[in-house]
Amino acid sequence: MTSPNGAEWTCLVEFLEARVAEQESAIREGTFATGTADLPNGHDKASLGQLMLDECAQQRAIISSWKEAADAEGISDLSDAEGTVAIARRSMLTILAGSHREHPDYDPAWSPDLPIDIPREPAKA
Template sequence: MGIVEFLEARIAEDEAVARDAAKHHGQDGWHVNAVPHEGLIVWDSTDVPGHSTPTTVHLARHDPARILREVAAKRAILAQAREAEEYYAHMRGNGLPAAKAGGHVDALTVTLTHLASTYADHPDYDESWAL
């Protein structure tokens, strides 16, 4: 499995979890003890009404809506990487100057390794992708 396929699989998992959470609660926007509010209110057992804890702020900040925006952004980066690789291959295959395209491919490859590093605890993560 290459880094692109690895990322596609992890992004699809993130999307599925976010959509399931939103569906389960009927809301994709989560808030911390927000009144008035729209969406799910997040709290933990140490919460005092009207106040928040670092845990609740973190949970609300990573609500399904945000995860779905991150999914879209990561997929756009993967699409850019594919386009750059295809363009670079086209340029090289036709004997055209490809140094600039190669630079884009290199930069996007580094970007993909950064994205993959967030999934370093996954069993399919390849240590050769480590930064």
């Protein structure tokens, strides 16, 4: 995968912020779809909505963490961030964006390189 340039990273952050805002709006308006008639673990629509809002807040925290770190390190072109932590933070953004691949504003350059073979824990005896 080629590394997106700085403008693409800025667009990625803006894209994610917009998707989270859309999700929050749909949850608050009650227009989100659960995809199933049976709600998980005995949740009603209100409690499921709260869980979904909590997830949106967590996504906002990941995005905010990236922006704060870039600002603290004087990084204006996010693609220039170096080091393990920067790469991990950048990966979190691309993973978050990956759940929106079908959105018309999604840029395939953001596609995360996810492992396809994940080792399983050994079975407990």
